Amino acid sequence: MFEKYAAYSFEDFAQDEHFVKWVLSPGPQSDQYWNDFQETFPYQRPVVRRAIQTVQNLATASQTAVNQGDTEEIWANLQKSIASGKKHLKWWQRSWAKAAAAVVAAIGAGYLLFTLENGSRSHNPSLSFFTPDSLDILPDSELEQITNNTAAASVIILPDSSRVTLQPNGTIRYSNRNFSGATRNVQLIGEAFFEVTRDTERPFLVYSNGLITKVLGTSFNIRARKGSDNVTVVVRTGKVSVFAAPKNPQEDPESQGLILRANQQVDYSKRVEKFTRTLVPEPVPVLSTEELQQFAFQNAPVSDIFRALEKVYDTEILFDQELLSDCRLTSTLDDDVSLFEKLDVLCEAIDASYKVVDAQIVVSGKKCQ
Amino acid sequence: MDFPSSDLHLWNRFREGDSQAFGSIYRMHIAELLSYGYRITSNRQLIKDSIHDLFLHIWLHREKLSETDSIKYYLFRSLRNRIVRTSTDPSPYEQGFRIDELLADASREQELIEQETRSGQLSQLKQAIDRLPKRQQEAIQLRYFHSFSLEEISSVMQMNNQSVRNLLHRAIVHLRNHFEIAGGLILSLIKIFG
Numbered sequence: 001m002f003e004k005y006a007a008y009s010f011e012d013f014a015q016d017e018h019f020v021k022w023v024l025s026p027g028p029q030s031d032q033y034w035n036d037f038q039e040t041f042p043y044q045r046p047v048v049r050r051a052i053q054t055v056q057n058l059a060t061a062s063q064t065a066v067n068q069g070d071t072e073e074i075w076a077n078l079q080k081s082i083a084s085g086k087k088h089l090k091w092w093q094r095s096w097a098k099a100a101a102a103v104v105a106a107i108g109a110g111y112l113l114f115t116l117e118n119g120s121r122s123h124n125p126s127l128s129f130f131t132p133d134s135l136d137i138l139p140d141s142e143l144e145q146i147t148n149n150t151a152a153a154s155v156i157i158l159p160d161s162s163r164v165t166l167q168p169n170g171t172i173r174y175s176n177r178n179f180s181g182a183t184r185n186v187q188l189i190g191e192a193f194f195e196v197t198r199d200t201e202r203p204f205l206v207y208s209n210g211l212i213t214k215v216l217g218t219s220f221n222i223r224a225r226k227g228s229d230n231v232t233v234v235v236r237t238g239k240v241s242v243f244a245a246p247k248n249p250q251e252d253p254e255s256q257g258l259i260l261r262a263n264q265q266v267d268y269s270k271r272v273e274k275f276t277r278t279l280v281p282e283p284v285p286v287l288s289t290e291e292l293q294q295f296a297f298q299n300a301p302v303s304d305i306f307r308a309l310e311k312v313y314d315t316e317i318l319f320d321q322e323l324l325s326d327c328r329l330t331s332t333l334d335d336d337v338s339l340f341e342k343l344d345v346l347c348e349a350i351d352a353s354y355k356v357v358d359a360q361i362v363v364s365g366k367k368c369q
Numbered sequence: 370m371d372f373p374s375s376d377l378h379l380w381n382r383f384r385e386g387d388s389q390a391f392g393s394i395y396r397m398h399i400a401e402l403l404s405y406g407y408r409i410t411s412n413r414q415l416i417k418d419s420i421h422d423l424f425l426h427i428w429l430h431r432e433k434l435s436e437t438d439s440i441k442y443y444l445f446r447s448l449r450n451r452i453v454r455t456s457t458d459p460s461p462y463e464q465g466f467r468i469d470e471l472l473a474d475a476s477r478e479q480e481l482i483e484q485e486t487r488s489g490q491l492s493q494l495k496q497a498i499d500r501l502p503k504r505q506q507e508a509i510q511l512r513y514f515h516s517f518s519l520e521e522i523s524s525v526m527q528m529n530n531q532s533v534r535n536l537l538h539r540a541i542v543h544l545r546n547h548f549e550i551a552g553g554l555i556l557s558l559i560k561i562f563g
Binding site: 011015021058063064150 | 376395407492497
């Protein structure tokens with residue numbers, strides 16, 4: 001299935017629909033596909049690397065500078081047109097120049113209108129509920145702050161085109177200037193799901209209740225309640241690194257943290273500075289339904305089934321290979337049965353039990369006759 | 370961890386007359402629309418007029434709008450139609466570029482961002498893109514920045530699929546020299562954080 005790519009140049013890759021999709025919005029399946037491709041054709045590795053860079057550069061360089069004033073100006077005029085009940089656009093167009101001049105002069109008023117809708121956004125927000133450690137890292141000027149005051153989740157596109165789905169009562173802050181620097185920094189209070197645009201040169205950092213979550217391009221959820229000491233980070237795809245905000249700038253905080261994979265979550269308590277890693281309550285297969293259907297076991301060693309489950313959920317399963325070597329089962333790995341239900345059935349069949357320890361599954365059993 | 374199909378929901382709330390939903394739609398898409406507009410035409414006033422008219426139109430006719438699960442796609446297509454229709458310029462995407470006019474206007478902050486951009490390599494590529502014919506600029510931005518599929522681009526730009534491919538291919542060929550400098554360097558981190 002890779003043959004067509006064997007002789008591709010980096011320009012061919014950069015124009016290939018699947019390849020571009022992978023670079024711009026990677027997922028576990030496409031990651032797997034392109035990793036396998038590079039393993040099959042190792043000489044294409046540098047070409048792929050260059051093609052990734054090319055696509056990312058094109059994405060960045062094809063943006064155009066957006067003038068913040070335009071954004072507010074159009075909105076203010078829109079409010080005016082709506083308020084005055086205008087049905088005919090032509091009138092308004094002719095008087096645009098006048099209207100625009102008035103609005104620019106009174107940009108504060110336009111700004112007020114702009115903040116009236118669901119999110120409140122301000123350049124000069126109150127800083128009180130942010131922890132001092134994260135404030136050190138973000139300069140307090142030029143901050144954008146967005147709060148979701150609605151009852152529904154709201155999607156925010158960051159300057160790097162990463163998507164944040166902010167839950168009700170959640171607040172994110174970031175600095176436009178910061179997004180063009182060495183790292184992309186965001187502060188979060190509340191809960192949000194992040195889909196981060198891949199940029200290998202500029203890690204994406206989320207600061208929440210003293211915990212830093214670092215990522216290059218993946219999707220994950222963070223819950224950091226206001227006034228709480230706890231943070232929960234749940235990884236949907238890819239890998240992220242989490243670590244406590246450093247107390248002094250000399251130390252490397254990352255070495256004290258954890259790396260989380262898909263289907264793992266960490267609970268961090270700021271008060272006791274403790275990480276608790278576990279599996280998510282409902283692990284999601286990292287393989288496609290089609291790939292899952294390839295797994296069918298006829299009187300197979302149970303160890304093969306465990307190995308397959310490891311692959312499907314990207315989760316380690318520990319067991320005594322020798323002890324279970326005579327245990328044989330017939331099974332498929334259906335998509336609609338959860339990992340834990342599957343484990344229940346398997347363990348019952350071989351008279352074993354399992355528990356989750358540090359995001360790994362530990363199976364204990366006895367010899368089968 | 371329910372991932373929201375928020376577009377559909379938001380759009381329906383808006384169609385029912387929820388002005389907060391209208392505000393959200395505006396705020397979520399305005400930067401992208403402006404950015405896209407600059408690649409269709411260099412006439413900034415026309416872009417602003419068209420965006421104003423587009424939003425006023427959808428507000429006034431909200432009840433008659435059909436359902437959509439991609440607001441962005443809907444807005445992009447409508448904006449483009451509007452700009453092309455309203456434009457008195459016989460060819461809004463002719464060869465010429467007046468992007469320098471635009472840049473002269475851009476805010477101070479934006480200038481600083483430009484300066485900090487990776488040692489000028491990207492800004493060279495940026496300049497090269499600015500020099501492409503407008504239609505190529507537009508296709509490149511839709512493809513790589515907004516990550517539209519070829520099919521979506523052909524629908525937005527009202528060209529067939531093969532013409533879009535050709536357009537993108539010509540752009541890439543034009544830009545070829547500017548990719549040379551971008552090779553190499555990928556942090557070893559990519560291995561850890563796939």
